[in-house]
Amino acid sequence: MESDVSAAGVLDRVGLGLWTMRSMALVPRNRVADYRAFGDDAELAERLGFHSIWTAEHRIWYDGWCPSPLHALAMVAGRTTRLHLGTAVLLAPQHDPAVLAEESAALHRLSGGRLELGVGLGHRDVEFDAFGLRRDRRGRRMDEALDTLAEHPGPPIWIGGMATPALERAATRNHNVLLPQTLTPDAIRRAVATVRGHDGWTGTVGAMRDLWIEPDPVRARALRERFRRFFLEEAGWWVLKGRPAFEAPDALDAQMDRIVGSALIGSPDEVAQRLRELLEAGAEFLCLRINFDMVEHAELQEQMHRVAEDLPQLLADAMALAGAAR
Numbered sequence: 001m002e003s004d005v006s007a008a009g010v011l012d013r014v015g016l017g018l019w020t021m022r023s024m025a026l027v028p029r030n031r032v033a034d035y036r037a038f039g040d041d042a043e044l045a046e047r048l049g050f051h052s053i054w055t056a057e058h059r060i061w062y063d064g065w066c067p068s069p070l071h072a073l074a075m076v077a078g079r080t081t082r083l084h085l086g087t088a089v090l091l092a093p094q095h096d097p098a099v100l101a102e103e104s105a106a107l108h109r110l111s112g113g114r115l116e117l118g119v120g121l122g123h124r125d126v127e128f129d130a131f132g133l134r135r136d137r138r139g140r141r142m143d144e145a146l147d148t149l150a151e152h153p154g155p156p157i158w159i160g161g162m163a164t165p166a167l168e169r170a171a172t173r174n175h176n177v178l179l180p181q182t183l184t185p186d187a188i189r190r191a192v193a194t195v196r197g198h199d200g201w202t203g204t205v206g207a208m209r210d211l212w213i214e215p216d217p218v219r220a221r222a223l224r225e226r227f228r229r230f231f232l233e234e235a236g237w238w239v240l241k242g243r244p245a246f247e248a249p250d251a252l253d254a255q256m257d258r259i260v261g262s263a264l265i266g267s268p269d270e271v272a273q274r275l276r277e278l279l280e281a282g283a284e285f286l287c288l289r290i291n292f293d294m295v296e297h298a299e300l301q302e303q304m305h306r307v308a309e310d311l312p313q314l315l316a317d318a319m320a321l322a323g324a325a326r
Helices: 007-013 031-048 069-079 097-110 125-130 135-150 164-173 185-196 217-240 249-262 268-280 297-310 312-324
Strands: 014-019 052-055 084-087 115-120 157-160 176-179 205-213 264-266 285-289
Touching: 007 014, 007 312, 014 031, 014 084, 014 297, 031 052, 031 069, 031 297, 052 069, 052 115, 069 084, 069 097, 097 115, 097 135, 115 135, 125 135, 135 164, 157 164, 164 176, 164 185, 176 185, 185 205, 185 268, 205 217, 205 249, 205 268, 205 297, 217 249, 217 264, 264 268, 268 285, 268 297, 268 312, 297 312
Parallel strands: 014 052, 014 285, 052 084, 084 115, 115 157, 157 176, 176 205, 205 264, 205 285
Antiparallel strands: none
């Protein structure tokens, strides 16, 4: 990456996420309206100068999610001309490798080379059960999918995750890395050292982060409480593997502390300072998760404007140093 990054160029290394089209019990959503809004938000992201917009998939469970992200991104491709289209992440072990390779290559080609294919293992037992797949073989299925993708000229691939096997897959196959939003700067630094320690690796390190710019301290605290309540519903089942929360309250509390503690909620200066720490730790690309099901669509679009207007000037020098470190 180039080391000369102006404030105007910062957004070339910033993507927005995650458009999941979920409908939670605490915050039920209209699915048709959500997909329409996805297209509107993509057009706005492009006008504001962001590099990309990212979606994600899950299926089977009550909260929905986007079960076919490549098809949703195909709609966005038709409404934009420059914006890159990312998955963070698509659960490759749950897909037929040949179909995934053909569909992703087609979307990449028809969009003018704009697909960013982020793939991950998946963790929900119910999803693997529904497909008649063994969760304990997901690593082998991931390798099969990556082998098949390599046979088709297609999009750049991002390996999502933080475990050593995920980082080794990215490094040995020369793929990009997309690190999850709860990693500390020290953990990012260790992940960067792992992939950069492989000869010939020329990929990019991306880091996700939950983020919300709110200069007013009182409103920021209130948002943080909304954030905790919302993620308690999501984390409660996958951290505890379906057990009632009262059976393992310490485990749930620890996970909530990680989620809320890593979220960047505050003034532009406060948010930018913590993003700078990620860049100084070795991240070169930022995927900022600002689309939460608990916020109204008007709030989301206002936040998109805030990020585009407030952060570039505050991150230009750190972005430049991140590029120069390669």
